[in-house]
Amino acid sequence: MNIAVVGTGYVGLVSGTCFADSGNDITCVDIDENKVKQLRDGEIPIYEPGLKTIFDRSIREGRLRFTTDLEEAVKDAEIIFLCLPTPPGADGQADLSAVLKVAGQLGKMITDYKVIVNKSTVPVGTADRVREAVAENTDAEFDVVSNPEFLREGAAVEDFMKPERVVIGTSSERAAELMTTLYEPFVRSGNPIIVMDERSSELTKYAANAMLATKITFMNEIANICEKVGANVDNIRRGIGTDSRIGKRFLFAGIGYGGSCFPKDVQAIHYTAGQNGYDFKILDSVMKVNEKQKVSIVKKMEDYYGTSDFSGKTFGIWGLSFKPETDDIREAPALYIAEELVERGAKLIAYDPEAIETFKKATTKEVLDNTTFVLNQQDALVDVDALVICTEWNEFRRPTIDRFQDHMKKAVIFDGRNLYDLNRAKKSNITYISVGRPSIN
Numbered sequence: 001m002n003i004a005v006v007g008t009g010y011v012g013l014v015s016g017t018c019f020a021d022s023g024n025d026i027t028c029v030d031i032d033e034n035k036v037k038q039l040r041d042g043e044i045p046i047y048e049p050g051l052k053t054i055f056d057r058s059i060r061e062g063r064l065r066f067t068t069d070l071e072e073a074v075k076d077a078e079i080i081f082l083c084l085p086t087p088p089g090a091d092g093q094a095d096l097s098a099v100l101k102v103a104g105q106l107g108k109m110i111t112d113y114k115v116i117v118n119k120s121t122v123p124v125g126t127a128d129r130v131r132e133a134v135a136e137n138t139d140a141e142f143d144v145v146s147n148p149e150f151l152r153e154g155a156a157v158e159d160f161m162k163p164e165r166v167v168i169g170t171s172s173e174r175a176a177e178l179m180t181t182l183y184e185p186f187v188r189s190g191n192p193i194i195v196m197d198e199r200s201s202e203l204t205k206y207a208a209n210a211m212l213a214t215k216i217t218f219m220n221e222i223a224n225i226c227e228k229v230g231a232n233v234d235n236i237r238r239g240i241g242t243d244s245r246i247g248k249r250f251l252f253a254g255i256g257y258g259g260s261c262f263p264k265d266v267q268a269i270h271y272t273a274g275q276n277g278y279d280f281k282i283l284d285s286v287m288k289v290n291e292k293q294k295v296s297i298v299k300k301m302e303d304y305y306g307t308s309d310f311s312g313k314t315f316g317i318w319g320l321s322f323k324p325e326t327d328d329i330r331e332a333p334a335l336y337i338a339e340e341l342v343e344r345g346a347k348l349i350a351y352d353p354e355a356i357e358t359f360k361k362a363t364t365k366e367v368l369d370n371t372t373f374v375l376n377q378q379d380a381l382v383d384v385d386a387l388v389i390c391t392e393w394n395e396f397r398r399p400t401i402d403r404f405q406d407h408m409k410k411a412v413i414f415d416g417r418n419l420y421d422l423n424r425a426k427k428s429n430i431t432y433i434s435v436g437r438p439s440i441n
């Protein structure tokens with residue numbers, strides 16, 4: 001099939017590349033000339049495991065092209081994917097200006113039947129607004145479809161190639177058939193393509209992310225209670241996760257959820273509910289609890305040291321990205337933790353396998369002035385008063401624990417991701433303070 005993908009951000013690039021890999025002809029469009037040039041030169045601006053291999057192959061075999069010319073890209077396309085930014089506006093609602101602008105332009109360009117697909121996460125009712133914006137400028141036949149993506153950063157290629165489900169929101173049979181044909185190669189294992197109306201499809205995306213954010217937050221609150229009553233959240237996780245109605249996944253307590261999706265989507269669905277006269281109380285609590293959870297580790301450090309004055313102390317930080325296998329630091333707990341520690345007078349030595357540069361761009365001047373960035377995990381231990389673990393990169397899971405004693409002033413670890421087994425930590429003679437588990441002193 002001939003497909004145009006408008007927007008070469010994270011979603012557009014992953015979708016375009018993966019569609020090309022299943023044999024389609026893809027033209028990706030972006031208004032950013034430098035980005036298009038970079039992509040044409042074979043450079044991918046994001047870090048995503050597995051993407052480069054299929055990107056290179058699709059380009060080599062001529063199925064993946066990049067242009068700044070929207071008209072050229074959509075001329076022969078049967079399906080046009082809109083993968084455009086929808087940043088949160090001041091009121092918490094997604095800003096649709098980029099999507100509606102392109103919809104208007106498409107109206108002026110299309111002359112034969114097209115399926116126009118919203119792939120970005122957009123508020124309920126956006127398909128109708130896109131339809132109106134296109135229709136204003138054309139008499140050609142077209143359908144607007146909602147097709148939310150459920151990709152996880154760091155596993156996006158895997159998620160795209162083998163989705164647990166594909167959701168297609170359209171009331172047009174013609175569009176549903178084209179979309180189903182496009183997605184069939186990805187669900188050969190029998191996973192469903194679920195066709196529904198546009199509004200339900202738009203809301204499905206928010207409901208999924210809000211449910212997952214709530215699940216994590218619930219476990220974080222259980223962890224907070226564990227700390228008060230002397231229980232261990234690992235045991236609770238195993239004890240409840242084996243109930244298939246609850247499920248084993250997404251039950252890991254820690255220092256809160258971050259990223260570009262959960263925080264934004266929880267806020268957006270909460271706002272949509274409010275706009276429609278419904279007070280979505282549980283999500284209000286989720287947002288408040290998560291905000292506190294992100295810096296809960298700093299409170300534990302204050303309790304340990306018996307003061308909120310950290311001047312004269314240096315802390316090592318392992319992990320800056322909001323989760324492993326990405327350089328994305330949006331809403332990353334490490335950003336907030338670093339700020340709080342520096343505000344209390346501490347100096348930091350920070351290490352992350354991928355996210356140092358993105359972190360530097362996003363953090364404050366105060367943090368930059370008081371942080372040394374190092375290129376391996378060991379260097380972040382040298383002469384520090386304590387280590388703070390903010391992201392569960394695999395390489396942090398099995399360090400030789402004894403080395404903590406060798407390098408650090410004192411082997412004290414504040415672990416926001418519960419990486420180490422408590423019995424092992426006990427034997428190693430370290431001070432180990434984690435989330436929802438008894439502290440080891």
Ligand code: UGA
Pocket residue numbers: 121149150151152153154209212216249250251252253254255256257258259260261262322323
């Ligand atoms: C999330 C969803 O998982 C995807 O399905 C969705 O497509 C995507 O948002 C999106 O809307 O685009 P992502 O933000 O990449 O994906 O990251 P996740 O792996 O879901 O993790 C989100 C946050 O939850 C991270 O901060 C992670 O550390 C935290 N988390 C996750 C926990 O604290 N505990 C867990 O058990 C799981």
